[in-house]
Amino acid sequence: MNPQHKTGDVILAAENISLSFGGVKALTDISLDVREHELLSIIGPNGAGKSSMLNVINGVYHPQQGQVTWRGKPRGAIHPHEAARMGIARTFQNIALFKGMSVLDNIMTGRNLKMHANFLQQALWWGRAQREEMAQREKVEQIIDFLEIQAIRKTPVGRLPYGLQKRVELARAIAAEPTLLLLDEPMAGMNVEEKQDMCRFILDINDAFGTTIVLIEHDMGVVMDISDRVIVLDYGKKIGDGTPHDVRNNPDVIAAYLGTRH
């Protein structure tokens, strides 16, 4: 894929971010930006700081130094629910779904932010709340069709194979209609066919909804294939930032990462 034709303005900028846990420096002076509509991958060996960076972006961690700017405005220390309100959705390395609930109900939880009627309003204006519930369900059904999970819509998530659970988690994340979608190893533990499906869905989301995607992924084939741009971290420092072609030919990256691990 080629990048430049589709990417827009910078929507998120992280400037000089440093984050430590006790004596462990997870991130050191990292600056990066995320441009609207792009598919940006963050790669690097285990412990390089990739998940920490996503956690800074969506407000799970607050860096000791540096600043995050969202649509040109410095953000300050925010919590994940505030990041969600800004339009930043997230999936996790370990699936975080309600295992006893059906696929449909799990995806509905992703619509919470879009619900207007609160509990009291639901009690007072039953009709209106019901109309809203129907509209939300319709949206969820569209997502179910989009991700081709119609056949399992009533199945409790805990009974599904791993690959499908990952797809349901993706469905729940896009149910929030995010501007920026953070995906933390969405293909980990998948077989080749499941990975191909997941790649297709990620690209479709990016294309069909214009959703900006930041992806952490260890599979280099996948990263080089689908990314518009790749950022490389190593020991908490940024050592590469460019097109897949640039990164593949960056001597620092080759030395620190591609030739050695994974």
Ligand SMILES: Nc1ncnc2c1ncn2[C@@H]1O[C@H](COP(=O)(O)OP(=O)(O)OP(=O)(O)O)[C@@H](O)[C@H]1O
């Ligand atoms: N909550 C935490 N408490 C203490 N140390 C942490 C915490 N989160 C991350 N770290 C440390 O920060 C460093 C970066 O970890 P991080 O999980 O961000 O790396 P990563 O690149 O995502 O690794 P992986 O590919 O293994 O998921 C590691 O040394 C890790 O042990």
